[in-house]
Amino acid sequence: MTFTREDAPWWTGAVVYQIYPRSFQDSDGDGVGDLRGVLQRVDHLAWLGVDVVWFSPLYRSPQDDNGYDISDYQDVDPVFGTLDDLDEVVAALHARGIKVVMDLVVNHTSDEHPWFVESRSSVDSPKRDWYWWRPARAGMTPGTPGAEPTNWGSFFSGPAWELDEATGEYYLHLFSRKQPDLNWENPQVREAVHAMMRWWLDRGVDGFRMDVINLISKHVDEHGGLSDAPAGDGRLAPQGSGSTNGPRLHEFLQEMHREVFAGRRDGLLLVGETPGATVDDAVLFSDPARGELDMIFTFEHVGLDHGPGGKFDPVPLDLRELKATMARWQTGLQDVGWNALYWDNHDQPRVVSRFGDDGAYRRESATMLATVLHLHRGTPYVYQGEELGMTNAGFTSLDDYRDIESLRHVHDARAGGHVSDEQLLAGLAAASRDNARTPVQWDAGPHAGFTTGEPWLPVTANHTHVNAEAERADPASVLHHYRRLHALRHEDEVVRLGDFTLLLPDHPHVYAFTRALGDDALLVLGNFSGEEQRAEVGDGWGERVLGNVPDPAVVRDGVVILAPWEALVLRRA
Secondary structure, three states, rough: OOOOOOOOOOHOOOOOOOOOOOHOOOOOOOOOOOHHHHHHHHHHHHHHHHOOOEEOOOOEEOOOOOOOOOOOEEEEOOOOOOHHHHHHHHHHHHHOOEEEEEEOOOOOOOOOOHHHHHHHOOOOOOHHHEEEEEEOOOOOOOOOOOOOOOOEEEOOOEEEEEOOOOOEEEOOOOOOOOOOOOOOOHHHHHHHHHHHHHHHHHHHOEEEEEEHHHHOOOEEEOOOOOOOOOOOOOOOOOOOOOOOOOOHHHHHHHHHHHHHOOOOOOOOEEEEOOOOOHHHHHHHHHHHHHOOOOOOOOOOHHHOOOEEEEEEOOOOOOOHHHHHHHHHHHHHOOOOEEEEEEEOOOOOOOOOHHHHOOOHHHHHHHHHHHHHHHHOOEEEEEEEEEHHHHOOOOOOOOOHHHHHHHHHHHHHHHHHHHHHHHHHHHHHHOOHHHOOOOOOOOOOHHHOOOOOOOOOOOOOHHOOOOOHHHHOOOOOOHHHHHHHHHHHHOOHHHHHHHHEEEEEEOOOEEEEEEEOOEEEEEEEEEEEOOOOEEEOOOOOOEEEEEOOOOOOOOEEOEEEEEEOOEEEEEOOO
């Protein structure tokens, strides 16, 4: 269905802000962000004009994967505070009209979760079938190379199976070996997850961002067996093989909808992280009539600069590919479903360093990228520090990195002996998840005002001039531009609901499209280069709605000359 002004859900006009708690604000000087720190910054979020805060995991965790390995779904990790602290933060955000979304990580738990501790205690454990336990491949000795039950690869490199010496069987882990996958085929697992979700809603949260939710249904045969997947040139099948978009996925999501959200759906936000999902998948996930999710995160546009060797082998972005990808998702969900819009998150490098110019044109390229993204049809997600134009970390040593994915990549690459440390450092500098995890830059003081202690991850050196305090004082800053974008989404029905039409698909440097609702229309232009660019856009464009340079371009005889990294939004005359 196409949403109208009368029936469009509240989230079509909302902006979501993601907090990665470890790096947001530290209140006690231990170098790690916490909930009391969030309380110090709620007025920043209200002033910025965001409608929802999504918290990356706050749950009790051994922190093997920075909280995405959960040992207790119904408690807060002491490094972040207490449940009472969280209740206070939720109340403070609600008092400012901001909803709260929790990260839901239920494809896997920590291996220290009581469920898994019980599951691995014995092959006869009542919870043995809560996880994926399998014997070694027929005819092979457990622990020998290739003896794993299937050839599935882990997202964090290596096999997706770990041998448990005590019971002589393997357990499945699509991510770290300390993140065993739950067996959603078991109805007791689903019931336990549903009960936990209801507990959080009863506590006052307003929805969930569901981590890798399209991996919960594995490809099992009629006997519950798991099979090898095509491996291409390697011994291991690609990441997610045998587990992406499994046969019972939509059944599981619809059951969740009935069991958890029935009777209180309208005020909630449900977004799924779905690696490998296509536009057709997204229509199924986000069709309101199906009762599954509101929207999903696509990964297609953030994979366009991955080279033959993967994310740590980056190649220059071809803007024409980016436009084609984004437009396919826009048009594919124009009649049914909804888009989640993002450049940055805790897993992606900073967009101004990735697709922009984080040097001489940092402000211009950051505001251009923001304008292009936020003027698409969908709900925009802002990752902490993105509103400041924060850049990649700029680390000069492999020893500065903390992220498990990055460290595993370095280990495996060194073991293979095919790359130098200089090449490894270049790959991490471009693509490591730590680029997004450096502390938020609040001021020019020591450690950017994030902590009075030693930060868990080094602060980016440019915090002396890229920081919230300095940008709040500058009306032309990245921060003020994000605030204007948020206000425009709240005020303009064309931005909220207008149809999308791509223009100039073959232009190598200019991103151009229109948004139209009835007789009203906007023209959106972004120059993805450090040179002036000429674009033929036709006549009939009048009022300047938004821009990012002091002397904005104008349309003359249907042509516009855009300054380096210029963004321009015009209304139909």
